Amino acid sequence: KAGVTQTPRYLIKTRGQQVTLSCSPISGHRSVSWYQQTPGQGLQFLFEYFSETQRNKGNFPGRFSGRQFSNSRSEMNVSTLELGDSALYLCASSSAPTGSGDLNEQFFGPGTRLTVL
Amino acid sequence: AQSVTQPDIHITVSEGASLELRCNYSYGATPYLFWYVQSPGQGLQLLLKYFSGDTLVQGIKGFEAEFKRSQSSFNLRKPSVHWSDAAEYFCAVGIYNQGGKLIFGQGTELSVKP
Numbered sequence: 341k342a343g344v345t346q347t348p349r350y351l352i353k354t355r356g357q358q359v360t361l362s363c364s365p366i367s368g369h370r371s372v373s374w375y376q377q378t379p380g381q382g383l384q385f386l387f388e389y390f391s392e393t394q395r396n397k398g399n400f401p402g403r404f405s406g407r408q409f410s411n412s413r414s415e416m417n418v419s420t421l422e423l424g425d426s427a428l429y430l431c432a433s434s435s436a437p438t439g440s441g442d443l444n445e446q447f448f449g450p451g452t453r454l455t456v457l
Numbered sequence: 458a459q460s461v462t463q464p465d466i467h468i469t470v471s472e473g474a475s476l477e478l479r480c481n482y483s484y485g486a487t488p489y490l491f492w493y494v495q496s497p498g499q500g501l502q503l504l505l506k507y508f509s510g511d512t513l514v515q516g517i518k519g520f521e522a523e524f525k526r527s528q529s530s531f532n533l534r535k536p537s538v539h540w541s542d543a544a545e546y547f548c549a550v551g552i553y554n555q556g557g558k559l560i561f562g563q564g565t566e567l568s569v570k571p
Binding site: 344373375382383384385388395396398430432437445446447448449450451 | 493498499500501502503506547549556557558559560561562563564
């Protein structure tokens, strides 16, 4: 079974541009979560989607947005990029919403490394 | 507020030696606790999780962790470290109200010397 796929793996943008990152969950998984990882702030939660609905959102400005499609693939978009947006963006999928009774494991992808110049 | 603290930013152990990585959490309710490992250029891999029952949890790759409510701790241990264990380790608490999310500690980088 293929794992979580994130594209692209590496991205270089300049300040003010916008960027779209893509995540394809494990086949059959319907929950996708996004995290930002930086040396200074560590791993921080961005969003969680299940069945095309955003269930939870982290403490990020409105420039960060996301969506999930009917095939469970998810995208996140960052508009008006700032230098501080340089980070590794990780996507995780699970078969059920996070917090389900059996605490379904979240499987993480390799991430997209975004560099903002 | 919920938080996770990993006091050790970097630890170096000799191959074959025992390992303990510390994790303390702050959370008002029953915690759901996780340990993840991240190798360079890789995503996070779940080592083990705890949400109820036996406070000593066994995970993959020979790791175990012990939940101690009185100390708000969930320390990760391994009796004999292998060179391939060199990686960054993250402790996390799961927050499951109005959707779900993980709150991670800052991570502990493990180096293994021959």
